[in-house]
Amino acid sequence: MTKPSVVDVARIAGVGASTVSRVLNNHPNISDQTRQRVLSAIETVGYTPNLNARSLRSGQTQAVSVLLPMTGTPFYDTLLTAIHGVLDQHGYDLALFPLLGAQRIRRFKDPGALLYRADGLLISSQNPEVLYGSRPPFNKPIVLVDAHHPQYHSVHFNNVAAGRMAAELTLSRHLPVVLLDVPVRPGDLESPVFLERRAGVLDVLQRHGITPIVTLQAPASIEGGRDAAQQLLDWAHPHPVAPFFMVALSDDLALGVQRHLLSAGLHAGRDYLLMGFDGSAAAAEAGITSVAQPVAQMGRTAADVLLGALEGQLKTITQRTFAPTLQEAPSTQALTLM
Amino acid sequence: MTKPSVVDVARIAGVGASTVSRVLNNHPNISDQTRQRVLSAIETVGYTPNLNARSLRSGQTQAVSVLLPMTGTPFYDTLLTAIHGVLDQHGYDLALFPLLGAQRIRRFKDPGALLYRADGLLISSQNPEVLYGSRPPFNKPIVLVDAHHPQYHSVHFNNVAAGRMAAELTLSRHLPVVLLDVPVRPGDLESPVFLERRAGVLDVLQRHGITPIVTLQAPASIEGGRDAAQQLLDWAHPHPVAPFFMVALSDDLALGVQRHLLSAGLHAGRDYLLMGFDGSAAAAEAGITSVAQPVAQMGRTAADVLLGALEGQLKTITQRTFAPTLQEAPSTQALTLM
DNA sequence: TAAATTTTTGGCAACGTTGCCAAAGTATGC
DNA sequence: GCATACTTTGGCAACGTTGCCAAAAATTTA
Secondary structure, X not given: OOOOOHHHHHHHHOOOHHHHHHHHOOOOOOOHHHHHHHHHHHHHHOOOOOHHHHHHHHOOOOEEEEEEEOOEOHHHHHHHHHHHHHHHHOOOEEEEEEEOOHHHHHHHHOOOOHHHOOOEEEEOOOOHHHHHOOOOOOOOOEEEEOXXXXXXXXXXXXXXXXXXXXXXXXXXXXXXXXXXXXXXXXXXXXXXXXXXXXXXXXXXXXXXOOOOOEEEEOOOOHHHHHHHHHHHHHHHOOOOOOOOEEEEOOHHHXXXXXXXXXXXXXXXXXXXXXXXXXXXXXXXXXXOEEEEOOHHHHHHHHHHHHHHHHHHOOOOOOEEEEOOEEEOOHHHOOOOOO | OOOOOHHHHHHHHOOOHHHHHHHHOOOOOOOHHHHHHHHHHHHHHOOOOOHHHHHHHHOOOOEEEEEEEOOEOHHHHHHHHHHHHHHHHOXXXXXXXXXXXXXXXXXXXXXXXXXXXXXXXXXXXXXXXXHHOOOOOOOOOEEEEOOOOOOOEEEEEOHHHHHHHHHHHHHHHOOOEEEEEOOOXXXXXXXXXXXXXXXXXXHHHHHOOOOOOEEEEOOOOHHHHHHHHHHHHHHHOOOOOOOOXXXXXXXXXXXXXXXXXXXXXXXXXXXXXXXXXXXXXXXXXXXXXXXXXXXXXXXXXXXXXXXXXXXXXXXXXXXXXXXXXXXXXXXXXXXXXX
């Protein structure tokens, strides 16, 4: 027994094939009586439409591909959920295509790749090879999320402004500044995220003639933050650590620092000030000030831009930049110095 | 200008459409001369095949869907790379469908979901709702990876045996046993992984009349391990921590423990013994013994099983169980007791 | 009641591909 | 040189769907 098609349904219901199609697509001008007959016929034969035929006919897939790195941070979770929510409401389904290793990027040059079996493409990758290599062989809408490129529709976060915002807060506290930076991973081109945040921070500080008393480097993780905190203690040794304001370029780093310094008896917001980036829930819970990024909103906007390109045929390139907001917490309350 | 099709190519090359098709599909009995003509015609018009038409005609998509949780642990990275490697060689492309939130699981009941636009389905989820809910509306091969269910082809790891293996090693060292367990997350059904490992450990210990002197619980992360280590120090206080053998149910936990106890002056392999699970590179680097899981091999096997079901039509349900191997490191070297 | 109008329906074609069959072309054997 | 075999090629149909058009049915109007 082969999978039933519209003609099978039509035969059972005693109608024409196009009538079945009309019922399936909610066309007007169908008598309730025939609609019911068709519906029950669909039920009895267990009909499900053949998507390939539908796509062939219509030239559309009702699918959107998302190209993204395989890092399972909460960031992508939030972003994807937001994107999916919007696109789902408009009848689009979502498939993910992870960037597995640099050599696999070659695959994206093949116009026959599954990735391109979609009506639109969302790219959330800072990978320069993806962004600055040849344009994908895909003449349908492409939107960049959390990335930026003049030739594509982009929805991104202003990391430079975020850096500036952090520096401004720093200035208001009149304390020595410690910068906790993220090193370039070997073999990997530097992610523009940290580069931009750093640039923002240093730009504002420089304008005010301030230089960090020390700059630490650690991978952007909680453990990295702990290492950096230890570096700081070692560096200060044997001198006591004076009150300072640490700007960590990510919330994970800030969390690690806070936890590690706590075991040395130092409390953020009491003995030193601390802030991070991303506006994560973890930072908020830990009472750490953070420059927040509206991740879900960016996801929704990216989906909206894609829908616009998909349905409304917007011709000019759309660039949406999201500004940072400050998520204040006890960790940056002005110290009562003695 | 519309996208060129085989007939366009055929017209340019001065041949029939089916000849173009034959060239595209590497059929035999094509003269080199016409093949060249067709090839250059394809080049000049920039032809790329329409996958929807191809799928409609052939009833196949040359695609495999992977259903998996959105946790971006290195585990899934390795697994996916292995799966992709095998399937790619056989001409199959891979699309990922993340399990975003419990409510989205409902989507998998829709037979029209993009997920099912594939020739086969790989499910790598411990989520009981996925495994024990109604069978997906998909009458093509389904293979479970890193999960187990009597009704599906499954490729999985014997976590009970892994637990046993850990316990055996423990016994040989004749030290008090500390078990570092993973708690049930609220609202979430317990992942069978830790349940099985725990069962294996406790089973062997019990047979030898041994009970852990203390059982700690922490979420399976490095930070969780650090918390657990602190718990242990608190618990032992004011008594000094005697030499013990800690079995942590994941490598991340073990890593956290090691790092935290180090700051208390305790060295794994010198003052206490420690082991984890997963065989991660991080554990190996840190000198921590681990019960290893052949992740890449499991991925390859899962792909092979799927290919078998796809091409060879294997009728009986295939179950492949992978046994643990011990990845020994200094952290479990016999202590020279004083 | 017949004509005009509107609603509802079926037939046909086409989306782009490939398998099948038959026809045309080429080579081999007697 | 002609029959036989083999190679290469083109035409046609079909995969399942939906849009268009015209036909049929139902409804309104005169």
